[in-house]
Amino acid sequence: MSFKNQCIALIIAIFASSCVSPKIYKELKDNNSTLKSENAELFSQLEGTSGNAQEVNVQQLNAKIDKLTSARTKAEMDLAGVKISYDRLKDSYDALAENSSENLTENLERNRKLLAQLEEKERLLNQKEQALEAKEKRLQIAQLELEASSQRVAELESIIAAKDAKMSALKDAISAALSNFEGNGLTVEQRDGKVYVSMENKLLFASGSWDVNERGREAVVALGKVLGDNKEIAVLIEGHTDNVPYGEKGLIKNNWDLSTKRATAIVNILTENNNIPKDNLTAAGRGEYAPISDNTTTEGRAKNRRIEVILTPKLDEISKLLNEM
Known part of the structure; x- marks a missing residue:
């Protein structure tokens, strides 16, 4: 093979063995075919010419x-440049592919975490919504209970106001009935929702006695007429003494015993009035242990020796409302 053919073959081999794109390879192959044709044409011309012409042709x-x-x-x-560009492009593609794979993995992991966080937030939100619904239900129940309690309080206030008005009317009626006795050891007061009728012993009893005198009986009977018209009133009769020991012997043992007998004597007079329910009446002896004045003076001891009639409205309706609250 001639040097020219070797050169052509070498060019073809170099182009054929290089890693190029199909388009470039086709262009090189076409150029090779063209060169072969030109080479054949040159040899043909060379063989058909004379010596001088051959020199010219050479x-x-x-x-x-x-x-x-x-x-x-x-x-x-050019081929080396294309190969370098190709290699760079391939490296860039491989790096991009690897980076994309890593990014995809990272994105998937990040999305998984975000999804888990979203599900957790949704779960917590559902819990909060359920808790809020339960709280709203409790609030509604509490509101209803509050409204019911408010209604019962209003009813209670109304009943108490009616009781107070009734006790005020009772106090006025008793004061009117006992007007002839007030100032003679008898007082009528209203406090703490109750009416207190206090009668000193000098109006009712002789010293050391539990028998009610005529004047005292008149006062008790007058009081009983008012109580007979107010059957919803609880009547507590308390007997009180001073602190001077009871000195007589016989049926009375001490001041406590004396105070009890005097309270019972008042109850006995009140029971003569059939309009007064017997279960409204209570007798109690307090002896010397609930003084209202100083026992060191004559006046103080006289005030302490007394009968107190404590009139209290029956609180059945109020107790019922309080139990319902």
Whole structure:
């Protein structure tokens, strides 16, 4: 094989063995075919010419070979540049593919975490909504209970106001009934929702006695007439003494015993009035242990020796409402 053919084959081999794109490879192959044709044509011309002509043709061929050599060199450089660009592009693609895979994995993991966080937030939100609904239900129940309690309080206040008004009317009625006795050891007061009728012993009893005198009986009977018209009133009769010991012997043992007998004597007079329910009446002896004045003076001891009639409205309705609250 001639040098020219070797050059052509070398060019073809270099282009054929290089990693180029199909388009570039086709262009190189086409150029090779063109060069082969030109080479065949040159040899044909060379064989058909004389010696001088051959020399001329050799010079022309050499010039063409130089041109082809230059073209080959340029083609090799272009091919090397294309290969470098290809390798860089392939490296960039591989790096991009690897990076994309890593990013995809990271994105998937991040999305998984975000989804888990979202599900947890949704679960907590559902819990809060359920707690809020339960709280609202409790609030509604409490509101209903409050409204019911408010209604019962209003009813209670109404009943208490009615009781107070009734006790005030009772106090006025008793004061009117006992007007002839007030100032003679008898007082009528209203406090703490109750009416207190206090009668000193000098109005009712002789010293050391538990028998009610005539004047005292008149006062008790007058009081009983008012109580008979107010059957919803609880009546507590308390007997009180001073702190001077009871000195007589016989049925009375001490001041406590004396105070109890005097309270019972008042109850006995009140029971003569059939309009007064017997279960409204209670007798109690307090002896010397609930003084209202100083026992060191004569006046103080006289005030302490007394009968107190404590009138209290029956609180059944109030107790019922309080139990319902």
